[in-house]
Amino acid sequence: MAEMKIRKLDERLVETFRARAWQAGRSLEEVLRQLLTDTARDRRRQLIAELDELNAGLRDKYGELGRR
Numbered sequence: 001m002a003e004m005k006i007r008k009l010d011e012r013l014v015e016t017f018r019a020r021a022w023q024a025g026r027s028l029e030e031v032l033r034q035l036l037t038d039t040a041r042d043r044r045r046q047l048i049a050e051l052d053e054l055n056a057g058l059r060d061k062y063g064e065l066g067r068r
Helices: 011-024 028-062
Strands: none
Touching: 011 028
C-alpha cells in the first residue's frame, strides 16, 4: 500500500477530523482513509452514471448494436 504525507494543513481542519475520529471511536488515520476512499468511490459512481446516461442517449438515437 502507498503512503502519503500532507503538509501545511490548517490546525482547525485537523482538529475537526480528530474530534470526528474521537466521537466515532476510531483513529484519525482511519477516518481520513475512509474519507479518501469514499470520495474516490463517489467520483467513480458519478462517472459511471454519466456514461450510462450518455450510452442510453446514444442507444435512443441510434438503436441497439448487435453483438457478434
